[in-house]
Amino acid sequence: AIANALAACFVSLGGSIQTNLYVHSLDQLPAAHAVLLDVSPKQLLQIAGYKFSSLYKRQLQRYRYGMGVFKIDWALDAPxxxxxxxxxxxxxxxxGNTLEEIIISEKLTSRGKHPEKPFVLLAQQSLFDASRAPEGKQTAWAYCHVPNGSDVDMTAQIENQVERFAPGFKERILVRHVMNTRQMEDYNPNYVGGDIIGGMQDIRQLFTRPALRLSPYSTSAKGIYICSSSTPPGGGVHGMCGYYAAKRALKDVFNMKVSL
Structure with a gap:
């Protein structure tokens, strides 16, 4: 409902929305005073790199991506x-059981290994949204971190972790769909190597993503901005990257008085 309301508001203001369209170059887009791209640095280079300075391109090329994910979607017979x-x-x-176990799992993954007891993030929204599953059934999904670009199947490890805290879970699985890091990136090219948060978020890159600039949302080309989770405040802070990028564009291009 929220997404539909936002889309309707945008269209009512004269905007248009196109889906199922791959954009390989800015030349495919209509002329505009400002272009905001919700893409990773890798995609930004592919789409608009020919407009950037050599320095900015080198900065984007040095951008580091974080751990990937292995994801499972389940159809379940019961909660x-x-x-x-x-x-x-x-x-x-x-x-994750204990904090110590979570730390061990994440440390192993960051070192290129695959833990037998991974830290698992699980969502079961059909408990609260009946539209997500047929009547009397449930759906759920979960993922764990894996090394960037990993093709290892973590189905058993993830399901063992769920079974560990929910005995009888495996008996309720009707069907599953799995995605490794390559399939995640095929699904969304922004997920480089399966990284779903737009790049490594460590002290070196948290505030200087995607490049060291006075405004991380502006690029070296006038009127072109990056508004993805590859900018501050990073992945998981939903909407704020686009919010700040839009404010920067309004100030730079349209001379609007906005607080930054």
């Missing part, structure tokens, strides 16, 4: 039987 009542009533559940 996941978590032993903890709080988990049975949560839309999103983080499965």
């Amino acid at each position: 996941i039987p978590f032993t903890a009542a709080e988990c049975r009533e949560a839309g999103t559940v983080h499965l």
